[in-house]
Amino acid sequence: MGKITSLILGVVTSIGGFVEAGSISTSAQAGAEFGFSLLWAIALAALIVAMLSEMTGRVACVSRRSMAAAVRERFGVPFQLVPLAGELSIDAVLLTAELGGAAIALKMLTGIAFPWWVVPVGAAAWLVLWLGGFGVIEDGIGLLGLVTLSFVVAAYWLHPSATEVVRGFLPQLPADNRVRYAFLAVGIVGATVSPYLLNFYSSGIIEEKLGEPELWINRTTAYGGMGLGSVVSMGVLITAAVVLKPAGVQVDSYESAAVMFEPVFGAWGTALFAASLGVGCFGAAVEIALNAAYAVAQSLGWSWGADKPRRQAARFTAVFSLMLLLAVIVGVLGFDPLQLTQIALALTVVLMPAVVLPFLVLVNNPAFVRRHTSGPIGNVALAALTIAGALMAIVVIPLELMGG
Amino acid sequence: MLKVVGDVLDKPVFDRSGRPIGRADGITMSIVDGQPPRLESVVLGPAALAERVSRRLGSWVATWERRLGFAGADPVALPFTRIEVKPLHLEADVAAADTGLVALEQKIQRWLARIPGSR
Numbered sequence: 001m002g003k004i005t006s007l008i009l010g011v012v013t014s015i016g017g018f019v020e021a022g023s024i025s026t027s028a029q030a031g032a033e034f035g036f037s038l039l040w041a042i043a044l045a046a047l048i049v050a051m052l053s054e055m056t057g058r059v060a061c062v063s064r065r066s067m068a069a070a071v072r073e074r075f076g077v078p079f080q081l082v083p084l085a086g087e088l089s090i091d092a093v094l095l096t097a098e099l100g101g102a103a104i105a106l107k108m109l110t111g112i113a114f115p116w117w118v119v120p121v122g123a124a125a126w127l128v129l130w131l132g133g134f135g136v137i138e139d140g141i142g143l144l145g146l147v148t149l150s151f152v153v154a155a156y157w158l159h160p161s162a163t164e165v166v167r168g169f170l171p172q173l174p175a176d177n178r179v180r181y182a183f184l185a186v187g188i189v190g191a192t193v194s195p196y197l198l199n200f201y202s203s204g205i206i207e208e209k210l211g212e213p214e215l216w217i218n219r220t221t222a223y224g225g226m227g228l229g230s231v232v233s234m235g236v237l238i239t240a241a242v243v244l245k246p247a248g249v250q251v252d253s254y255e256s257a258a259v260m261f262e263p264v265f266g267a268w269g270t271a272l273f274a275a276s277l278g279v280g281c282f283g284a285a286v287e288i289a290l291n292a293a294y295a296v297a298q299s300l301g302w303s304w305g306a307d308k309p310r311r312q313a314a315r316f317t318a319v320f321s322l323m324l325l326l327a328v329i330v331g332v333l334g335f336d337p338l339q340l341t342q343i344a345l346a347l348t349v350v351l352m353p354a355v356v357l358p359f360l361v362l363v364n365n366p367a368f369v370r371r372h373t374s375g376p377i378g379n380v381a382l383a384a385l386t387i388a389g390a391l392m393a394i395v396v397i398p399l400e401l402m403g404g
Numbered sequence: 405m406l407k408v409v410g411d412v413l414d415k416p417v418f419d420r421s422g423r424p425i426g427r428a429d430g431i432t433m434s435i436v437d438g439q440p441p442r443l444e445s446v447v448l449g450p451a452a453l454a455e456r457v458s459r460r461l462g463s464w465v466a467t468w469e470r471r472l473g474f475a476g477a478d479p480v481a482l483p484f485t486r487i488e489v490k491p492l493h494l495e496a497d498v499a500a501a502d503t504g505l506v507a508l509e510q511k512i513q514r515w516l517a518r519i520p521g522s523r
Contacts, residue, residue, distance in 0.1 A: 064492060072427070073414045077456045131521055300453070301416040301427035302509070309523040314512035367410075 006208070007217050013142020014225020015149070015232065020284030021101035021341045022094070022191030023233045024277060028257040030184045031240025032249055033177070036160070036168030039234055041185040043169055044385070045192035046230030050223045051382055052193065052356065053201045055363040055374065057218035060205035063368045067202040068298040070362050083358065084299055086351040087195040091292045094196065094344040095327040098285035099125070100337025104254045105278030108270055115334045122328035125285045129320050134207040134306035137290065141283035148276045151235030154264040158242040165238065183400040186393045190345030192233070195355045196291040203294040207306060215372065239264075253338060285327075293320040349393035356386040406489065408433075408443060416493045417448060417482075419500040426505055428494060429453040432481060445481040446494065448505055452479035480505055 019027075030038040056067045063070060072080045103117035128137060174181050201222075210217060243260040244251065251257045254277060261269030290306060297304035297316040304316040311317075331337075360383055364373045406412065408431060415428050430447035451469060455462025466479075486497040500506045516522050 069416070076409070076414055077429070077453055081457060130519075299427075301424055303424045311513045311516045311522060314509045314516055317516060318512050 003214065003217060007220055009139055009142075010217065010221035011224040011228065012146070013139050014221060015142075015146065015229045017138075017142045017145050017283055017287070018226070018229025019145075019148045019151070019232045019236065019276075020191075020280045021097050021277075021337060022194070022345050023188075024101075024236055024257070024280060025251065025254070025338055025341050026184060026187040026191045026345065027233045027236035028240045028244070028260065029251045030188060031237040031242075032244035032251045032257075034174060034181055034184070035241045035245050036164050036238065037172055037174065038181070038184055038188060039165065039168030039237060040171045041188040042192070042230055042233045042237060045189040046226055046233075048189065048382065048385055049193045049197065050226035051378060052198055052359070053226055054219055054222035055359060056198045056202035057205045057210075057222055058215060058372055059359075059362055059368050060202040061210050061215050061218050062212050062370055062372055064206060064211075065368065066206055066294065066298045067199045067359065068295045070368055071358050072299050074362055074365065074368070075358055079358070080299065083195070083351070083354045084295060086347070086354055087199065087295055088292055090194070090344050090347050090351065091196050091288050091295075092323065092326060093340055093347065094194065095285055095288045095292075095323060096330045096335065097337045097340035097344055098281040098288060099327050099331045100335070100340065101254065101281030102278045102285060103331065104337060105274040105281065108255065108258060108274040108277075114337075115332050118328055118331035121282065121285070122324050122331070125282065125289060126321060126324050128286050129290060129306075129324075130310060130317075132306070134204070137286060137306055138204060138207075141279075141286060144279050145283050147272075147279050148232050149235075150261070150265070150272050150276050151232050151239055153235075154261055155235040155238035155242075157264045158239060160238050160242050179396060179399045182392060182396045186349050186389065186396055187342065187345045188233075189389050190348040190352075190393070191341075192230070193352060194348055195351070196288050198355070198359075199295050200287050200291040203291070203298070203304075212370075212372075253336075285324075289320040289323045289327075292323045293317070346393060346397045349389050350397070351390075353386050353390050357383065406443075411489055412443070412446065412494065415489075417446065417487075418493055418495050419503075420495070420497050421499070423500045423506075425496065425498075425500045425503060427453075430456060430479065443484045445483050446487055446496075447479045447481045448503075449479040455479075 027042065030041070059070050060066055065073065068084065071083060099118055099121050100114065102121045103114040106112070106117040106121070107114040132140070205218060239260045240251065240257065243263055249256055249259060258270050258273040261273045265272050293316045294304060296319045297313070302315045303313040305313055360379055362368050364379065366373060413428050413431060417425050417428055419425050426448040428446045429449060429452040432444045432447060434442045434444050436442070451462050451466035454465040480503050482496050482498060488495040
C-alpha cells in the first residue's frame with residue numbers, strides 16, 4: 001500500500017474509531033445538561049490525546065518499541081507494575097462497558113433485553129480477533145465506524161447558533177451545578193485519553209512497520225485523525241445540546257440519548273443512533289481486548305502481533321480471549337454499561353499521571369527517539385494538564401458521588 | 405562498556421531461531437575480591453520477574469508454577485557466555501523448547517489447534 005493511501009486510511013479510520021461508549025455518553029450528558037459550554041473540554045482532550053498519540057508513535061517509529069515495552073525497558077518491572085495494572089484494570093471495566101453498549105444498541109433494534117446480547121457480541125468480537133489480521137481489525141472497523149459521522153450530520157442539520165457554539169470553546173463556570181460540570185469535563189478527558197488508545201496506537205505503528213522516515217505519517221495521523229475524530233464527539237454534544245437540553249431530557253441511559261436523532265432522521269433516528277453506538281462500542285471492544293494482549297505480551301517478551309498466526313502467538317491469543325471471557329461474564333450479570341463507563345473514565349483520569357509522566361521521560365530520551373526529542377513547551381503543557389486533570393478528578397469524583 | 409541496566413536487564417530475549425522466549429527478568433553476578441563484578445547469567449521466568457517486585461511474591465509465584473505443573477517452573481538462568489547483546493534485544497544460543505520457558509505457550513498451542521479456523 002502506498003504511503004499516501006496508508007496515511008488517508010489512517011486518518012479516516014481514526015475518525016471512525018474515535019467515538020465509543022465513553023465519548024458518546026459523556027458528550028451527550030454534557031450537551032443535555034450544559035448546552036455547548038463543555039465543547040472546550042472535547043477540544044482540550046483531543047489536543048492531549050493527539051499529542052500523546054504522536055509521542056507514542058514517534059517512540060515506536062524510531063525505537064521499534066511499543067509504549068508498554070519502552071516503559072518496561074526504561075523503568076523496569078517494579079515501576080511498570082503500576083501503569084500496567086492500572087491499564088489492564090481500566091481495559092477490563094471499559095471492555096465490559098463497550099460490550100454492554102453494543103448489546104444495548106442491539107436491544108434498541110430488536111427489543112430483546114441487553115444481557116442476552118452480551119454473549120453474541122463478545123463471541124463476534126472474539127471471532128474478529130481470531131480470524132482477522134491487523135488490517136481487518138483496524139481499517140475494517142474504522143471504516144464501519146464512519147457511521148458515527150451521523151452525529152456530525154445531525155449537528156449540522158440542526159443549525160445551532162454559531163455564536164453559542166464558538167462561545168462553548170471558552171472555558172466558563174456555570175452559575176450552578178459546578179461539581180457536575182467539572183465532573184463531566186473530567187469524564188470527557190477520561191473518555192478521550194484512554195491508556196488503551198495510546199498503547200494500541202503505538203502497537204499499530206509497529207504492526208504497520210512504520211519507521212523513522214515515516215514520522216510525518218505518524219504526526220499527520222495523530223493530529224489529523226484525532227482532531228477530526230473529536231469533531232464527531234462535538235457532533236454528539238451539539239446535537240444533545242440542541243435537542244435534549246430544551247426538552248429537559250437527562251441522559252441516564254443510552255436509550256434516553258437516542259431521542260436526539262429523532263428531529264433530524266425521523267423514524268430512522270433510533271436505528272441510526274443504535275448503529276452508531278453499536279459500531280462504535282463494538283470496534284472499541286475489539287481494540288481494547290487486543291490492546292490488553294499487546295500490553296501483557298510486550299511487557300513479558302512474548303510473541304505478539306495481530307498479523308501472526310494465532311498459534312504462533314498463543315499466549316497473546318490467550319490474553320485477548322480471557323479478557324473477552326471475563327468481560328462477557330461480568331456483562332451477562334447485567335451491570336449498567338453507562339455506570340461501568342463512568343467508573344472506567346474516573347479511573348482513567350486518576351491514573352493518567354502514572355501512564356503519561358513516564359512517557360514524557362521516554363520521549364525526551366535520545367536512546368528511544370534519537371534527535372526527535374520533544375520541545376519544552378509541549379512537555380510542560382502535557383505534564384501540567386495531566387497532573388491538573390488528575391487532581392481535579394480526585395476532588396470532583398467523590399463530590400459527585402456524594403451528590404454534589 | 406556494557407550497562408547491565410539499559411543494555412541487558414528487561415531487554416527481550418530471542419532464541420537462536422529468532423523465537424521470543426521472554427525478557428531478561430533478572431541477572432546473576434559473581435563478585436570476587438579485587439576484581440570487577442562479573443555478569444554470570446540472565447534469568448528468565450515469572451518467578452524471577454515476581455522476585456524483582458518482592459522476594460515473597462517470587463517464591464509464591466514459583467510455588468504456584470510447580471503446583472500447576474509447568475515444566476521449567478524455576479527461573480531459567482542462561483549463561484551470559486551464550487548471550488549476544490544486540491541493540492534492541494538479546495540473542496541466546498539456546499533452543500526455546502529446551503529451556504522450559506515456552507511450556508505454557510506449547511500447552512496453549514495444543515488447545516488452540518482444536519479450535520476451528522486455527523492458524
